[in-house]
Amino acid sequence: MSVNQQAHTGPPYGQPQPGYQGYQQPAYGGQPLPGVPQSQYGAYNGPMPGYQQPVPPQGSLRAPPTSGAPPPASGASLPSGHLAYSQFGHGDVQNGIPTSAAPMQRPPASQPFLPGSAPTPVSQTSTFQQYGPPPAGVQQLSNHMAGMTIGSTTASAPPPAGLGYGPPTSVPPVSGSFSTTGSGLYTPYTASQGPPPTSVSQGLPLAQPPFPGQPISTQRLPTQVPGFAPPPSSTGIGPSSYPPTTGAPRPPTMPGPPLPGQTAAGPPASQPNHVSSPPPPATMAGPHPGPPMSGLHGPLPPTHPPQPGYQMQQNGSFGQVRGPQPNYGGAYPGTPNYGSQPGPPPPPKRLDPDSIPSPIQVIEDDRSNRGSEPFVTGVRGQVPPLVTTNFVVKDQGNASPRYIRCTSYNIPCTSDMAKQSQVPLAAVIKPLATLPPEETLPYLVDHGESGPVRCNRCKAYMCPFMQFIEGGRRFQCCFCSCVTEVPPHYFQHLDHTGKRVDFYDRPELSLGSYEFLATVDYCKNNKFPSPPAFIFMIDVSYNAVKSGLVRLICEELKSLIDFLPREGNMEESAIRVGFVTYNKVLHFYNVKSSLAQPQMMVVSDVADMFVPLLDGFLVNVNESRTVIASLLDQIPEMFADTRETETVFAPVIQAGLEALKAAECAGKLFIFHTSLPIAEAPGKLKNRDDKKLINTDKEKTLFQPQTSFYNNLAKDCVAQGCCVDLFLFPNQYLDVATLGVVTYQTGGSIYKYAYFQLETDQDRFLNDLRRDVQKEVGFDAVMRVRTSTGIRATDFFGAFYMSNTTDVEMAGLDCDKTITVEFKHDDKLSEDSGALLQCALLYTSCAGQRRLRIHNLSLNCCTQLADLYRNCETDTLINYLAKHAYRGVLGSPVKTVRDALINQCAQILACYRKNCASPSSAGQLILPECMKLLPVYLNCVLKSDVLQPGPEVTTDDRAYIRQLVTSMDVAETNVFFYPRLLPLTRADVDSDSLPAAIRNSEERLSKSDIYLLENGLNIFVWVGVNVQQSLIQNLFGVSSFSQISNALSTLPVLENSFSKKVRSIVDMLQVQRSRNMKLIIVKQEDKLEMLFKHFLVEDKSLSGGASYVDFLCHMHKEIRQLLS
Ligand SMILES: [Zn+2]
DSSP states (O other), X not given: OHHHHHHHXXXXXXSOOTTGGXXXXXXXXXXXXXXXXXXXXXXXXSOOTXXXXXXXXXXXXXXXXXXXXXXXXXXXXXXXXXXXXXXXXXXXXXXXXXXXXGGGSOOSSSSOOOOOOOOOOBOGXXXXXXXXXXXXXXXXXXXXXXXXXXXXXXXXXXXXXXXXXXXXXXXXXXXXXXXXXXXXXXXXXXXXXXXXXXXXGGBOOOSSOSSTTOOEXXXXXXXXXXXXXXXXXXXSSOTTTHHHHHSOOOOSOOOSSOOTTGGGGSOOSOXXXXXXXXXXXXXXXXXXXXXXXXXXXXXXXXXXXXXXXXXXXXXXXXXXXXXXXXXXXXXXXXXXXXXXXXXXXXXXXXXXXXGSOOHHHHHHHHHHHHSSSOEETTSTTOOOOOTTSOOOEEOSSSOOTXXXXXXXXXXXXXXXXXXXXXXXXXXXXXXTOOOOTTSOXXXXXXXXXXXXXXXXXXXXXXXXXOEEEGGGTEEEOTTTOOEEXXXXXXXXXXXXXSOBXXXXXXXXXXXXXXXXXXXXXXXXXXXXXXXXXXEEEEEXXXXXHHTTHHHHHHHHHHHHGGGOOOOTTOSSOOOEEEEEEXXXXXXXXXXXXXXXXXXXXXXXXXXXXXXXXXXXXXXXXXXXXXXXXXXXXXXXXXXXXXXOOOOOOHHHHHHHHHHHHHHTOXXXXXXXXXXXXXXXXXXXXXXXXXXXXXXXXXXXXXXXXXXXXXXXXXXXXXXXXXXXXXXXXXXXXXXXXHHHHHHHHXXXXXXXXXXXXXXXXXXXXXXXXXXXXXXXXXXXXXXXXXXXXXXXXXXXXXXXXXXXXXXXXXXXXXXXXXXXXXXXXXXXXXXXXXXXXXXXXXXXXXXXXXXXXEEEEEEEEESSHHHHHHTBOHHHHXXXXXXXXXXXXXXXXXXXXXXXXXXXXXXXXXXXXXXXXXXXXXXXXXXXXXXXXXXXXXHHHHTSTTTXXXXXXXXXXXXXXXXXXXXXXXXXXXXXXXXXXXXXXXOOTTXXXXXXXXXXXXXXXXXXXXXXXXXXXXXXEEEOTTOOHHHHHHHHSOSSGGGOOTTOSSOOOOSSHHHHHHHHHHHHHHHHSSSOOXXXXXXXXXXXXXXXXXXXXXXXXXXXXXXXXXXXXXXXXXXXXXXX
């Protein structure tokens, strides 16, 4: 395990880390080195020796429930101080704009609970980390497989330049592609071989195997079989139906592309174990240059140079005929076509999309299988329902999947196994996640003046996995095995099973998630914090004023300040507010309650920012209400005639930071900014946008900040607990990659409204602003993840700052932010004891209370790879892989990142294929049941704008998306990469439910229907050219298709059931997301349709992204190469 240890000795990031001293403070973390005090958060290591602090008495209010089981999810019975964190909850609405704050409410019914989040990554240190596939495994695996030979592969043939994608074999894509495999492989399909055991039902039906002789199949693994052994023939393809029905048995060995006529050899149209689908029309054209393609019509896309064989799919034609998507042009340069033989193009044939794993089917199956029962967390290593399933969680000792999701719930016992599989071990953690009303918020536990009970050595917090011994006088740590005395006040007798008799009375003994009240030892400088402050900082340069933005913001703030977050039992928010405006200079406002009018103070020396007033800058809203209202009325007037176009930016953050420092509190800056800060000042930027860098080695610079100035500023902000939220309104490039640095590293959020127009964008902006101001946020937060012996957290992804290798610091952490943590082995694990995680988040509440939120999770460990593959969660895996890749682009060429991603996934699947599937089916693509969507989702990541930008995507968009994704939770990455597509015209207007989603492909669209597509950032409403006039009338209030305006940003409010239904669907989707989605109306064959098609992710994209079918073939190829 020396590899891992070595890895751990270096910071996970490559940047210089001045504040690296923290690494010497092992007591803070899982390192059993007691007693080393920590500088800033010394108390977090436990009480200092000799500590004597006045501490809040052990008030009954904060005590854990004293009897019986935890109260039901009713706010009334929760400790009162804790309710503040129920944003949606329990009748105690502590904030929320009365009127249009819809986004703050959950949809009444039945939608999957998808808390949104929206943050932004931080890359700080990560910035320059080298990206690359994990080292060992690859080599290992390929060596391992070197012995396998598969007949006559042509893999080494030089790829024809520029054609198609794929490994260096040139073979016609779909059909001929994998013919090299082998021989014999096909023969096993005889009637005598039964279908694989449980499996197949969801296998890939492949009506036409993409590769003759190599049916794709998936295999369902029985989830409960210990010591799983692969099914006999382990194919997802229904064997029995194969040869017989096709009438064209494949030759035992079939090198080379299928011969004409062999296409018929595909699996029969209906296969018992698979989704049956009609035989695909024989229209699939080979990737070969110039093969005749039937069914192709449509011009070459303008953005592509003509390429042989390239065809746009199905322009304007919908229906059953699927346009060919032959070439993988451009996506994998240099790895042209499939097809191993020169010669005549193979007969047109294609893989039936209905036969390959369908995300929709998987989502639906999980909903119907797991949506009705509560998910009870009492059992170790349980895989939760998918994020798309609506389910209720009952905490019985492990954290809810709303707080933590893992890539696998069964971890390999050894590092070697983990490397062999290449399955990353990661947890996606959302410490302050919002819960639906029917679930219970974490209880707040007060252990009195000595603080939370913790292990003496590793400092883990009391949790359900600690073992009490010696009649209850001591406990053994489940993380490090150290034995600790139970403090006298915490002593309790054990029952005959060894369980404390107060087990069910104490959340920290019986629940997976809870909070501790922190003592002063857990506070900076050993001082209880003051309540935080919000500072609103408004750009009043020419563009901001002229667009109406300044007036809009001021008008909104007048009411919004009455809805600042507050603790549930408090009459008013404890948060103080302050106001700044700026262009090239800064204007501070004194809004002290005793003043008749606000006073402005201008600081024009922006080189050395200071705050010109202390008293009267940060005020209580109620006390200063009149003065504030007066100020917000006056600001738009004061700057109405401004001619100033230049802005500063860094000094604005510095001003906010200084104000918080002076007030000795944490807080949040809300900065509303419009342009590249070119005015002379610290942090001044230049326009360095250059799209010519795309696909060059310098592309990474587009994602990197252009100066390190902001990194240093971010560090200062984190030290003060100054979180920065940024609302951007650019009309041109403003360098999101640089402006966003402070936001990401302080745990803040970025919102971007390009070409902001009052009429169309104000609602979206205001909804975002309201939600952002009101949402739950913890300040001055530090998170540490402890693990039981054998694994260790080694890498972190999200919007935060790290000054050492273990502590994730966030000036602010809100309910939408997610931190993804990767684990590596540093020793062997055991199947008996499993593996434990404990995430501890120390933070200051909105009322200034210092708390610790604890989440515990127990996982299984395995010695059989099959157990690993049976307990994976692909959505979480994709979340991790996307974040890893998106960080990778900071340090490596994008192509390298993409290749590494493909390679890693191919290895994951090859390892499964080799170790868990039947050895007799070497030529088949066999996907583990839990990962059968890995290829389609991976392809979506690969063709996302960050990794493969379309021509219309700006550099700022890419930086923005990169940062957003980095703090997304699993539900958000799921819908972001594979958008939800709903046929609106098939919605039941009398029901509350959503219409069943369909797959993201143009061929699924009917020109007589209307569809909605959402990805968490946008909602498209697509209208087919043949939609009934009455539907158009009902939805848009116009009489014909041609009259529909695609300038609409909302749907007209019309009094008919269809209009109401569609609007309710839109509203329902909006509340599930952390950001207000932009509504875009797309008419079929309109120019905007190009944008819409970009989100039909199963299709080939104009930027060169592969179709799902093609990519699946490509993955198969990659896997086969690894196996051979
Ligand atoms: Zn311990």
